[in-house]
Amino acid sequence: MRADATRNVEAVLRAAARVFSADPLARISDVAIAAGVDKRTVYRRFDSREDLLLAVYRARLDRLSELIDVSFSGDLAVRDALLTFAEGGIRLSRDWPVDIRAVTDQEIQRRRAELDARMDDFLGRTGVIAPGLPPGWALRVLQTQLHTVAQEMPALEPGPAAALVIETFLHGVGA
Structure with missing residues (x-):
């Protein structure tokens, strides 16, 4: 995985931890915003909200x-x-x-x-x-x-x- 892709995945995972902790019903788009990436970036790596969690x-x-x-x-x-x-x-x-x-x-x-x-x-x-x-x-x-x-x-x-x-x-x- 490229270095920028690795950084994006790490940012998404850290953001998802915070977002899902604050709101267990949060959507992937909420995680993408918190991570500073497009939601398509999240979906390229994770097929679903459950996979991300x-x-x-x-x-x-x-x-x-x-x-x-x-x-x-x-x-x-x-x-x-x-x-x-x-x-x-x-x-x-x-x-x-x-x-x-x-x-x-x-x-x-x-x-x-x-x-x-x-x-x-x-x-x-x-x-x-x-x-x-x-x-x-x-x-x-x-x-x-x-x-x-x-x-x-x-x-x-x-x-x-x-x-x-x-x-x-x-x-x-x-x-």
């Missing part, structure tokens, strides 16, 4: 996979790995604000489950999670905190927000 979900999962690779590679201390993941996760959620939790596409569900398992495995190996918690609990708590700060507290910059999330995750909110 699935491509957005795949792109978000691709970025999450890259973030997991960087954060949990084993080269960082646990706290640093968690901070790296949290800051990157906040940025990712703000750049790609679509919610993939309710997606019914089997491929997307499989990939999300695979990435969740990688994150859960890391959390389980760190020794910072209390024993006896239900499977997946720590991961869901972390994901919920990241989602909340990313989407509901936009005034918090990613770095300080990540530090707040990890402090809360590791030590709670008690005095």
Whole structure:
């Protein structure tokens, strides 16, 4: 793919993430306007609104996979790995604000489950999670905190927000 075509696809996917997050019933023409391209450009790459939305979900999962690779590679201390993941996760959620939790596409569900398992495995190996918690609990708590700060507290910059999330995750909110 040509460099300008690659840039256009990236712009369309990022715009679609924002547009569909703000209006789940948005049309492809709305995405094209937000991306600064003609709607024919969008239709050359995506056959339908559903194809475009699935491509957005795949792109978000691709970025999450890259973030997991960087954060949990084993080269960082646990706290640093968690901070790296949290800051990157906040940025990712703000750049790609679509919610993939309710997606019914089997491929997307499989990939999300695979990435969740990688994150859960890391959390389980760190020794910072209390024993006896239900499977997946720590991961869901972390994901919920990241989602909340990313989407509901936009005034918090990613770095300080990540530090707040990890402090809360590791030590709670008690005095």
